Amino acid sequence: MPSVPVVEISPSTLFSPLPLNVASPEAVLATAPELPLGTYLVQFFLLTGIVLVLGIFLLRYLRDRLPGLALPSGGSRNLRVVERVALDPQRSAYILAAGQRQWLLVSSGDRVTTVAELGRHDLTPDFPSAVEKESTQREKV
Secondary structure, three states: OOOOOOOOOOHHHHOOOOOOOOOOHHHHHHHOOOOOHHHHHHHHHHHHHHHHHHHHHHHHHHHHHOHHHOOOOOOOOOEEEEEEEEEEOOEEEEEEEEOOEEEEEEEEOOEEEEEEEEOHHHOOOOHHHHHHHHHHHHHHO
């Protein structure tokens, strides 16, 4: 069985800086140390793994903090979440619609509580203009 040649590479060879006064790519290649293919593969897989792990943690962090980033769960014809507001990292308030009816729900961990059924007068579609309209009516009085 033929023996596989072992190439020892020192850290100073791997991380030695290239000269800054090099003018052509050929000169850079001439001064760069030749590394075996296995070194490049190990670096590639190591960096790819680190990027994937960081990406997973970032997506989980953003999913909890930004509700609009949540992926749709297949959708429903009759039931939809109209709005969600995070009260804190463990609690959220939802407006849930089924047909023409709407409810205000609060979820805390694995528990969901119905606060109230909402009517048309409870929801204001254009909140800033409604506040402005109400403030002008108060000024007239």
